[in-house]
Amino acid sequence: MARVFSGIKPTGSVHLGNLLGALRHWVAMQDEHQAVYCVVDLHALTVPHDPDELRRATRSLAQMLVAVGIDPERSTLFVQGHLTEHTECAWVMECTSAFGELRRMTQFKDKSDGSDFVSGGLFTYPALQAADILLYDTDQVPVGEDQRQHIELARDIAVRFNGRYGDTFVVPEAVIPPAGARVMDLQYPEIKMSKSDGGEQGAILLLDDPAMIAKKFKRAVTDSETEVRFDPTSKPGVSNLLSILGAATGQSPATAAVGIERYGDLKAATAEAVISLLRPIQDRYHELAADPAETDRLLAMGADKARSIASPTLDRVRDNLGLLSR
Numbered sequence: 001m002a003r004v005f006s007g008i009k010p011t012g013s014v015h016l017g018n019l020l021g022a023l024r025h026w027v028a029m030q031d032e033h034q035a036v037y038c039v040v041d042l043h044a045l046t047v048p049h050d051p052d053e054l055r056r057a058t059r060s061l062a063q064m065l066v067a068v069g070i071d072p073e074r075s076t077l078f079v080q081g082h083l084t085e086h087t088e089c090a091w092v093m094e095c096t097s098a099f100g101e102l103r104r105m106t107q108f109k110d111k112s113d114g115s116d117f118v119s120g121g122l123f124t125y126p127a128l129q130a131a132d133i134l135l136y137d138t139d140q141v142p143v144g145e146d147q148r149q150h151i152e153l154a155r156d157i158a159v160r161f162n163g164r165y166g167d168t169f170v171v172p173e174a175v176i177p178p179a180g181a182r183v184m185d186l187q188y189p190e191i192k193m194s195k196s197d198g199g200e201q202g203a204i205l206l207l208d209d210p211a212m213i214a215k216k217f218k219r220a221v222t223d224s225e226t227e228v229r230f231d232p233t234s235k236p237g238v239s240n241l242l243s244i245l246g247a248a249t250g251q252s253p254a255t256a257a258v259g260i261e262r263y264g265d266l267k268a269a270t271a272e273a274v275i276s277l278l279r280p281i282q283d284r285y286h287e288l289a290a291d292p293a294e295t296d297r298l299l300a301m302g303a304d305k306a307r308s309i310a311s312p313t314l315d316r317v318r319d320n321l322g323l324l325s326r
Contacts, residue, residue, distance in 0.1 A: 002139040004033045005172075007040040007080065007132055010057040014064050016204040016274065017183035017193035019281075020247045025142060027069035035075040036136050036306065037065065042080050042087070043129070046122040063295050064206060067285035076309075078302035080132065085310040089131035092317055094124050096157050096164075102126060106149055130154035135310040137170040148174050165320040169313075183244060186220040189236040207282060210275045217241075217271035222263045230254045238263070241270045248273035 006026060014023075029035050041058045058079060070077055080086050102108070105126050112118040121128075133141055133154050141151050151174035158169040183193045185202035193203050204213055221237040230253040232239040242253040245266070249256065260266045288295055319325070 001033050003036065003137060004029055004140045004142060004175075005036045005038070005133050005136050005138040006142055007038040007043070007129075008061065008065070009040050009043050010054065010061040011044050012194075013203075013205045013207070014061065015193055015206065016244065019068060019206060020183050020244070022142075022144075023065070023068050023070075026065075029142070030069075030071060030074045033140070036138070036309070037070055037075055037077050038080050038132060038306075039065070039078070040080045040132065043125065046119050046125055048117070059292060059295055059299075060289070062299055063285055063288040064281075066288060066295075066298065067281045068206075072298045072302055076302055076305040077298065078306045079299055082299065082303040083307055083310055085135055085307065085314045086128065086131055089135050089310075089314055089317065090124070090128040092161075092321070093127035093130045093134075093157055096161050097127055097130070097153065101153060101156070105153070107146075126150050126153050127157075130157050133172055134158055134169045135313050136306075137309065137313060138172045139170060140175045141172050142175050145176070161317075168316055168320050183247075184236065184240040186216055186240070189221055189240045204274060206278060207285065208278075213275050213278070214268075214271045217267045217274070220267055226263070228257050228260045228263065228266050230257055238266070241266050245270040245273055248277045 006022075008018075026035070026037060039058055039061050041054065044054055044057075058081075062077065062079065065077060066072065102123055108123055108125070112122060129150050130153060133151070134157070141154075143151055151172065155171050155174075158171045162168055162171075185191050185193050186204070187202035201216060201219065204216060208216070220241060222241075223235055223237055225235070228238060228242075229235065230239050230242045239253065242256050245251075246253040246256040248270070257266075260269060
């Protein structure tokens, strides 16, 4: 089976867009691939942060990944900072990538524009990301279009390193997962759902209680018409609700619209479907949150599994570079 790698940063709360757009695919890929999933806590260090909050958020995100269906027995689930192999390999990636390549990264330009403090880590972020991927002899990296540039850099680094020092890295492929629900903000349906961009009222967080979910959907933006139909161009708000309803009930957005004539009924049906979808996830999350030692055990197991792959890769890197054996 092909090996896939994906990472997720422990910043912000996991929301419905994350679940329907990405995490569902992560769960499905466990049956068809050797899946390696990582909470990339080191990537969160590129901006000032509260240490206690980072620690809490890292464990909480791991618990949420298990709650949505990532099985630590079938997949390799671990925390990036638990393996020193990532930081050592990142230095090699920095030495193999060109300054101009890193400077051209779109996300660096976007995140550094207008900032009072821009860390060096933000600039070299793609080199660490390349290390994350290449350490695991990764065949496929499921990503959205916004991350494709970073995967292309990882490929370029792998090819360059192999050309200079001999066959060392598997050259990964960027894979765009099957189209999931494109979940937009409930208040600003022209932008993707994001707690940071649209605000909490436009995002359904996976830990929102049923009353809060119903309230947010009741306040969701629609339009001045009355017809319930899927038309993302002219009816973005209504179409967003239909996309969510369809994804939560296993239907296409157009099929989900059948039989619904009023916006109020659409909002209520979507809220009910999302509440039902999230109930078992929330129950499992709260079980894990009540026993942090179990989460730590699972992450330690995942770190051991990850190290069994990453450490031989790094030994190969060191040997091919000409570094003295330890």
